[in-house]
Amino acid sequence: PLTAAxxxxxxxxxRTTLRMFLxxxxxxxxxxxxxxxxxxxxxxxxxxxxxxxxRPIQRAYAEKRTRVxxxxxxxxxxxxxxxxxETARLKDRQAGGDKHEISxxxxxxxxxxxxxxxxxxxxxxxxxxxxxxxMTLAILAGAFWxxxxxxxxxxxxxxxxxxxxxxxxxxxxxRETLNHMGITWDAFTMRAAIERNDTRVTALFLQGxxxxxxxxxxxxxxxxHTEVLQLLLRYPALMDEVKPCRRFITTLSxxxxxxxxxxxxxxxxxxxxxxxxxxxxxxxxxxxxxRLRAQAxxxxxxxxxxxxxxxxxxxxx
Numbered sequence: 001p002l003t004a005a006x007x008x009x010x011x012x013x014x015r016t017t018l019r020m021f022l023x024x025x026x027x028x029x030x031x032x033x034x035x036x037x038x039x040x041x042x043x044x045x046x047x048x049x050x051x052x053x054x055r056p057i058q059r060a061y062a063e064k065r066t067r068v069x070x071x072x073x074x075x076x077x078x079x080x081x082x083x084x085x086e087t088a089r090l091k092d093r094q095a096g097g098d099k100h101e102i103s104x105x106x107x108x109x110x111x112x113x114x115x116x117x118x119x120x121x122x123x124x125x126x127x128x129x130x131x132x133x134x135m136t137l138a139i140l141a142g143a144f145w146x147x148x149x150x151x152x153x154x155x156x157x158x159x160x161x162x163x164x165x166x167x168x169x170x171x172x173x174x175r176e177t178l179n180h181m182g183i184t185w186d187a188f189t190m191r192a193a194i195e196r197n198d199t200r201v202t203a204l205f206l207q208g209x210x211x212x213x214x215x216x217x218x219x220x221x222x223x224x225h226t227e228v229l230q231l232l233l234r235y236p237a238l239m240d241e242v243k244p245c246r247r248f249i250t251t252l253s254x255x256x257x258x259x260x261x262x263x264x265x266x267x268x269x270x271x272x273x274x275x276x277x278x279x280x281x282x283x284x285x286x287x288x289x290x291r292l293r294a295q296a297x298x299x300x301x302x303x304x305x306x307x308x309x310x311x312x313x314x315x316x317x
Contacts, residue, residue: 069207
């Protein structure tokens with residue numbers, strides 16, 4: 001199995017945990033199909049469940065134990081995403097809604113009841129007689145061709161060479177595409193692509209399974225490169241920086257003290273990567289300390305830092 005021991009541990013069996021997670025995803029999908037907005041708690045739960053489900057498969061892909069790359073399924077534009085949901089809503093209306101929980105075997109429901117022994121016997125008999133008919137027609141066609149053929153190649157006993165279809169070629173992988181572009185597969189090159197807002201190269205690295213770090217986004221935030229920042233948010237499972245929030249929050253707070261705003265993109269990154277209990281507790285402590293300083297010495301600087309710490313805490317709390 002591809003599931004790691006550290007993942008899917010909510011229940012004793014990983015299979016049960018996976019089934020419950022998938023059923024939560026199904027319920028969230030039904031709400032989106034019904035055009036109901038998801039709450040922040042649902043979005044946070046989906047993000048955690050996604051990482052639990054996908055991270056073992058992503059690691060297996062990086063280790064070449066599977067050919068399925070989960071990260072590649074997240075790369076899509078708004079038009080394709082809109083078309084996906086329109087198709088999903090159409091299928092939902094045709095099926096009369098999704099009312100079935102994820103089954104224990106996690107298999108698609110049967111579209112028709114199983115055949116009876118009599119039906120199976122009739123099906124086999126029909127297939128056999130059909131095969132006999134096809135063989136008879138093939139023999140008659142071959143005999144007609146042999147007797148009617150008068151080409152010189154046939155008189156000399158030389159059969160014309162049959163052109164063989166070339167086997168279909170697989171599309172090049174993301175790593176192969178980068179190699180053909182003369183781009184080295186390493187973290188330094190990916191970071192440089194992020195910093196210059198090169199979404200094409202960054203997307204190829206992400207599709208190939210390259211991990212990234214939150215610290216690499218500092219220059220992108222400073223320059224307002226929203227395109228590459230939005231792209232990275234589609235691959236949260238590949239963000240593997242250890243304890244990334246301390247540096248991210250410190251850099252953000254100093255930028256805000258210099259007049260930079262707390263943007264919606266900042267809040268999205270904070271909510272995606274910095275809502276673990278340890279980070280929330282530390283930020284709550286920093287906010288309380290700033291409040292005490294502002295009460296003891298109500299200077300403009302202390303009031304400014306209280307406002308900054310409170311804004312960051314509100315974003316992740």
